[in-house]
Amino acid sequence: MQIIISPARKMTIDVDSLPYRDLPQFLPQAKEILAQLKQLSMAEMKAVWQCSDRLVRINYAKLQAFDLEKNLTPALLAFTGLQYQSMGAGVLDDAGWEYVQKHLRILSGFYGVLRPLDGIVDYRLGMVDDAKINGTPDLYHYWGDRLAKNLYAEGNLVLNLASQEYAKAIRPYVTADQQFVTCVFGELQPNGKVKQKATRAKQARGSMVRYLAENQIQTLEGVKIFNLAGYRYLPDLSQADELVFVNN
Template sequence: MKIIISPAKKMIDHDDFEWHELPLFLNKTEILKEKLQKMDADELAACMKCNQKIAALNYDRFQRMNLHEGLIPALFAYEGLQYQHMAPSVFTKDELEYVERHLLILSGFYGLLRPFDGIRCYRLEMQTKLDINETKSLYDFWKDDLANELFHDNDLVLNLASKEYSLCIEPYLGENRKMITCIFASLDKGKLKVKGTEAKMARGEMVRYMASHQIEDLEEIKNFDYLGYTYDASYSNDKEWVYLKK
């Protein structure tokens, strides 16, 4: 079983933890880096649909970037709500070993990251439109590379990633490639309503729950009850497990 999550836009550069390996798709990341290094701050702002301050920060990052130096482990590099609620910095040794075995981070820039892969701070969302080697988007650029690696020695994935990122896996599912997506929602006039901020928090809490309970049988996550969410079989099916906040 593997668990996939999204990255976060906000990143922090620190050396409190040691990285173990280089990312799996570093050759393709090098292609992206070279493309981005040729763009000025205004072009980055337009491409990334961000303001000038963020564009200037990332222009500087890409100009100075060496993919083999100044690296930090991926799991500790992101600072979004999901990662705050996961709180990997306070994981026990057993919990860190658990996520190292099971957790993978999808990334527009790096493709697929293991928790202790050494990375640099960057910004590049998966839905970014970017012309690279006759491809028009990052989905086209990565093609089935990420799904093939994800299911290389595994046939079950728990999807805790956002739709933007899980879209790079979904087209390549099949008979021997099963993915279960967790949906954290509340009911609004009888319909499921997902609140983005709360869903991010719950995804992080789910990773922490799985690590602390050392879960190997996915059925056990139906007992998850953090942040007031509980599993609801009436809204769930074999592809989507719904957790309702009542």
């Protein structure tokens, strides 16, 4: 079972807490993306990033100075958004780290697929950012089926804890003999439907990763037992490719 999660916009540099183990598998592609982005002006990069002038100035300076093989932070410690805070990677024991290194993959518009201990820089490039690499219309087309092939090379089951933005980079390439199972986290409404709230869903995804790592979960049956943060599995609302968890 491979587990996929989204990256976070918010990142930190931490070269001291834990050494990185490997360079990213798609480092040649990341270098290709970087080389083409470096050719763009600050105004052109603002169009790519769609962020404030202040953030453009900060990230443009970083972009020009990047060395993708020096001063690297392990990916799971580099991202610091809500999902990663709930995951608590910093307190995982050795068995937990080995579990996530084997089973957890972080999708990335810049790096493609990251293992938790891959060394990365503090970058800014989301899958939906308007980067046209090698003449492709967007990053989805640039990466194509490479990310899905990488994931399914490890087995026929992917547990999707990623946002729709990143799941979209995998879902179109899933074949009939492969499983792509999405976890939905929400609140049960009086009409019987489940409503997801973005902030709580991000936190739940992080809690799910922590649960999987702490309990060394290998199967979907084990996933269904998840009960952190008040969540419980609802079989009546679930399907073969969608597991529904509610917290009320």
